[in-house]
Amino acid sequence: MMNTNSTINRTFSEQKKQEVLLRIDNLVKYFPIRAGVFKRIVAWVKAVDGVSFEVYKGETVGLVGESGCGKTTVGMTLLRLYEPTSGRIIVDGEDTTHYFLPKWKAKRYVEKVYLSRFKNNNFQPVDELDRKYFEIFKNNGEEGLLEYLIGDLEEKRLKFRRDIQIVFQDPYSSLNPRMRVKNILAEGPLAHGLFRKSEALDRVGRALEEVGIHPTHMYRFPHEFSGGQRQRIGIARALLMNPKLIIADEAVAALDVSIRSQVINLMMDLQKEHNLTYLFISHDLSLIKYISSRVVVMYLGKVVETAKKKDLFEEPLHPYTKALMSAIPVPNPEYKKQRIILQGDVPSPVNPPKGCYFHPRCPVAKPICSQERPELREVKPEHYVACHFPGSL
Amino acid sequence: MSEPKPRSEFRRMMRKLLRNPSAILGFSLLAFFVLVAIFAPYIAEPVNPQMLDENGKPMRLDNPYIMPVITWSSEPIPPSKEHPFGMIQGRDIFYGVVWGTRTAFYIGLTVTLISTAVGIVIGSISGYYGGWIDEILMRITDVFLSIPFLLAAMVLTTILGNGLDKVMIAMVVFGWMGAARLIRANILQVKEEQFVLAAKALGIKDFFIILRHILPNTIFPVLIQASMRMGSLVITAAGLSFLGLGAPLGYADWGSMLNFTRNWILGTSGSSMTYWYAVFYPGMAMVLFVLAWNLVGDALRDVFDPRLK
Numbered sequence: 001m002m003n004t005n006s007t008i009n010r011t012f013s014e015q016k017k018q019e020v021l022l023r024i025d026n027l028v029k030y031f032p033i034r035a036g037v038f039k040r041i042v043a044w045v046k047a048v049d050g051v052s053f054e055v056y057k058g059e060t061v062g063l064v065g066e067s068g069c070g071k072t073t074v075g076m077t078l079l080r081l082y083e084p085t086s087g088r089i090i091v092d093g094e095d096t097t098h099y100f101l102p103k104w105k106a107k108r109y110v111e112k113v114y115l116s117r118f119k120n121n122n123f124q125p126v127d128e129l130d131r132k133y134f135e136i137f138k139n140n141g142e143e144g145l146l147e148y149l150i151g152d153l154e155e156k157r158l159k160f161r162r163d164i165q166i167v168f169q170d171p172y173s174s175l176n177p178r179m180r181v182k183n184i185l186a187e188g189p190l191a192h193g194l195f196r197k198s199e200a201l202d203r204v205g206r207a208l209e210e211v212g213i214h215p216t217h218m219y220r221f222p223h224e225f226s227g228g229q230r231q232r233i234g235i236a237r238a239l240l241m242n243p244k245l246i247i248a249d250e251a252v253a254a255l256d257v258s259i260r261s262q263v264i265n266l267m268m269d270l271q272k273e274h275n276l277t278y279l280f281i282s283h284d285l286s287l288i289k290y291i292s293s294r295v296v297v298m299y300l301g302k303v304v305e306t307a308k309k310k311d312l313f314e315e316p317l318h319p320y321t322k323a324l325m326s327a328i329p330v331p332n333p334e335y336k337k338q339r340i341i342l343q344g345d346v347p348s349p350v351n352p353p354k355g356c357y358f359h360p361r362c363p364v365a366k367p368i369c370s371q372e373r374p375e376l377r378e379v380k381p382e383h384y385v386a387c388h389f390p391g392s393l
Numbered sequence: 394m395s396e397p398k399p400r401s402e403f404r405r406m407m408r409k410l411l412r413n414p415s416a417i418l419g420f421s422l423l424a425f426f427v428l429v430a431i432f433a434p435y436i437a438e439p440v441n442p443q444m445l446d447e448n449g450k451p452m453r454l455d456n457p458y459i460m461p462v463i464t465w466s467s468e469p470i471p472p473s474k475e476h477p478f479g480m481i482q483g484r485d486i487f488y489g490v491v492w493g494t495r496t497a498f499y500i501g502l503t504v505t506l507i508s509t510a511v512g513i514v515i516g517s518i519s520g521y522y523g524g525w526i527d528e529i530l531m532r533i534t535d536v537f538l539s540i541p542f543l544l545a546a547m548v549l550t551t552i553l554g555n556g557l558d559k560v561m562i563a564m565v566v567f568g569w570m571g572a573a574r575l576i577r578a579n580i581l582q583v584k585e586e587q588f589v590l591a592a593k594a595l596g597i598k599d600f601f602i603i604l605r606h607i608l609p610n611t612i613f614p615v616l617i618q619a620s621m622r623m624g625s626l627v628i629t630a631a632g633l634s635f636l637g638l639g640a641p642l643g644y645a646d647w648g649s650m651l652n653f654t655r656n657w658i659l660g661t662s663g664s665s666m667t668y669w670y671a672v673f674y675p676g677m678a679m680v681l682f683v684l685a686w687n688l689v690g691d692a693l694r695d696v697f698d699p700r701l702k
Binding site: 039076079081157158160161162164165166168169170173174175176177178179187188191192234237241 | 528586587588590591592593594595596597598601605606609610
């Protein structure tokens, strides 16, 4: 794990009125490219390269960007379907980064990220988490903090799995073709002991009803359903775990438009009923505009802009966001608007450009942009942009 | 509340099987061999007519798998009414073919089951976990694959000593690689499917992910391959027996019976077909047995392969 000290409090201000459910702190995920007989690592694909953002309880955050910008990798890494290269994933005020590591690695992580700093006499806590863990460290010592963070890892893993669930993009590959729907839906809750086997049919039936599928269909196999119905089953599967956060990874991208709106409306209804928080990963800006309360825009593994939806759509400050906005189709043939067409392709995440990752394609790039990488900073209240000249396009 | 579809799925499979003449032939042959194996004590009574007990009846054999010596003639005796397949080395060929069916099933089923199970375990671990584990297990597989099978089996049998069980051990030790490779390749394909990721996100244990999600979607090609291997294993075992490595002398095993014919295979001078029955009956049993399993394997592939639906 990389050192996170310098970046812990880099991006977001302290003034939070809402409760933070998920905080991603400088998340990095590199994939190795191996070559040769000995499978030596010759390069790294920098899929996610220092992403930080927060998700508040009860809101819907839209994570948007073009194909290959790393938005799906963020989702997968945060679920620990991939192990992060570095950075922290904080859920409900607890660091969960080390949960899915073997115990000795988890211990090494805690020592590196917390204990080594806490043992320093000039230690100054930089965020809420630091204060909380330092308190434990002061009262119970090193052993106490280790016990608090890496004791009962298995228990913690299961809790994490219950708290965060995912709805996948492809309704055709996200359900096991050889299992009946009732088994697909009951598998998770039974493994976690959320209900007893005798209750399973009842609970599964109710969950199906909630997503608009007739409960008697629970004996069917996935191939007997349409794409939209399968996606509903996928949602029911996530829902049965009583999650706090649902990650929707392009959850409706594969559906046709009429079904898409049904599924979206269903998800919004469920959000109200179950107090859910959504992280919507999508490339579809009009969808993001419809559902989310805040938006995070990614480009080439980095966050370029994040703001409340209203602010972002009314006044995009990053040139990339602006270009994306201008590409939203408007259903009015009379309407002629100025399109910003970006030149060139997205650079390879193996060799990202120096300076601002966006400068080779940026219509307003200045010399400094190819030299210095702009950090994400708060330009307006709760509106963060990583650009040297925000709003200049 | 009904589950009509799976049943109709099953019915569809059965219909498909019944419409395929080679599948019918395969399954009937197999059924015939199964019946012969089950009713072997009635078809060829395990008694020694040369030795009578106190009641004047032929004595029952202690071990029915050892063919009784019923004549001391060293030359093969052609088929007669009493011994319809003839006799060789003083033993009844009919008796050997009938009881050899049991041996064939015993060898085929045991070796296939164990080697396929070993292959599935190794291949699953290799494919599912990937990385170093995969690398190590696959290199071990390569090492085993690089040794010529017959040679390796012969060496191992020589080390372990003669006997049917030793041959079977050798065949398992050098016979699991195909299944391992096959299941690994399939798992590599399936493990990136979203339902596997979803199961991980649900917090399902690796063991159950493999058992419930990955194996059911990968195992059919392995089962088909296993059924085809069943036949060829019997040939291999026969080959080893023919070389004198397998079953002990006089064991009711098609391969050892062919071993008896080594001296008579060319017939007498001028008529090479003199002792045809010595080769023909055990050989025919073997050919039909292999054919049955191959046809069954083919039929299973047609039924299970979704691309051929």
